[in-house]
Amino acid sequence: MTKLSVNINKIATLRNARGGNRPNVVQVALDCERFGAQGITVHPRPDERHIRYQDVLDLKKVVTTEFNIEGNPTPEFLELVKKVKPEQVTLVPDAPDAITSNAGWDTIKNQDYLKEIIADLKAIGTRVSIFVDPIVAMVEGAAKTGTDRIELYTEAYATNYLNDPASAVAPYAQAAQKANELGLGINAGHDLDLDNLKYFKQNITGLLEVSIGHALICDALYYGMENTIQLYLRQLQ
Template sequence: MATKLSVNVNKIATLRNARGGDVPNVVQVAKDCETFGADGITIHPRPDERHITTQDVYDLKKVVTTEYNIEGYPDERFLQLCKETLPEQATLVPDPPHVLTSNAGWDTIKQQDFLKEVIAKLKSWGIRTSIFIETDVELIEHAATTGVDRIELYTGPYAEEYAANKIEAVAPYVKAAQRAHDLGLGINAGHDLSLENLKFFKQSLVQLDEVSIGHALISDALYYGLENTVHMYKRLLD
C-alpha cells in the first residue's frame, strides 16, 4: 500500500515571520510541494501565530488541491477555522498553546467525552478526523470509541531510539498499528521522521496511510532543494 506524504509547511512560515514580509511565500511553497509530488499539505495554526497565521489558513485553502490537513488543539478558534475552511482532515493534538512542539498524545480515557464531542462536530462538517496518540494499546482501543477516523502515531520516541536499535524502536509501533487496524482505524504518523528513519518505519508498518513531515523535510531542502527532497521522501514511501 502506498503511503501518502503530507508536507508540513510550518517551518516556511517560521522563516518568513523571522524577517516580516512575505518571503518565503508559504502559499507558493505549498503549491510547489504539490507540483513536486506531495499528496497533502499540513499546517498547525497556533494561537500565537508564531509560524502559520490565521490568514495563512484561509489563503492555503484557496490553493491546496491535494489534501489539506489542519492540526492543533481543538479550542474554539481551531474549530472555527475548520468550520470555515473545511479541510479534508483535522488532526487533534493535546498540547497547550505555549509548548514548542507537539510531544505527547491524547489520554483517550480521561478525555473521552471531550474528544467524542469535538470529533462528532468535525465529522458533521464532513471533515475526516485524526488524533495524535502514543503507542499504548489501551489508549488506542479507547480512541476507537470516540468515533475518530484515524490515529496519528507520535513517532518522536521511534526517531530517538532508531540509531541504537531500530528493531526495538519500531516494535511498539507495529503492535499499535496492528491493533488500530483491527479496530478499523486508519493510521497516520508524524514527528521527527526523516530520510534516515522513514523507509524502515514504512516497511515495518504495512497499514500506514499517511505521514506528515515538516522540520526534517524543510531542513533537507536547504541542502538538496525542495523538488529533489520531496522526491526523495516519496521514494522512501513507495
C-alpha cells in the same frame, strides 16, 4: 503507497523572522504539490508564531491535494476549521506554550471530550485523526471516540531508532496492529526523516499517511525542495 503530507510551518517561521512575505507560504505549498507531495499540513497555534490563521484561509483557496489542519481544539481553532472545512483535521493536545507537539491524547481520560468534538467535525464532512502515543490501550480508547484515524506520535521511534531500530518500532507495530483490528486508519508524524522513514514504513501495516515538516525543510536547504520531496517519496514506495 503511503501518502506524504508536507508540513509547511517552518516556511512560515522563516517568513515571520524577517517580516513581509518571503518566502511565500502559499507559493511554497503549490510548489510542494507540483513536486509530488500528496498533501499539505499546517499547525496554526494561538500565538501565530509560524502559520497564521489568515494563511490557513489563503491556502484553502489553492491547495488541490489533501489539506490537513493540526491543532489543539480550542474554540478559535474549531471556528477556523469549520470555516475552512479541510479534508482532514488532526487533533493534538499541545499546550499554547509548547515549542512543538510532545505527547498524544489520553484517549481514556478525554474520551467524552473527544467524542463531542469529533462528532462536531465529522458533521461538516471533515475526516478526523487524533494524535496518540504507541500504546495499545490508547488506540483502543481512540476507537471509542468515533475518530476516523489515529496519528502515531513518532518522536520516541526516531530517538531510539539510532540505537536499536527493531526495539524502536516494536510498540508502533503493535499499536498499528490494534488500529487495523479496530478499523482505524493510521497516520504518523514527528521526527521522521530520510534515515528512519523507510524502516518505519516497512514495519507498520496499513500506514496511510505521514506528515513531515522540520526534517524535510532542513533537507531541502541542501538538496532543494523538489529533489527532497522525491527522496521522501522514494522512502515510502
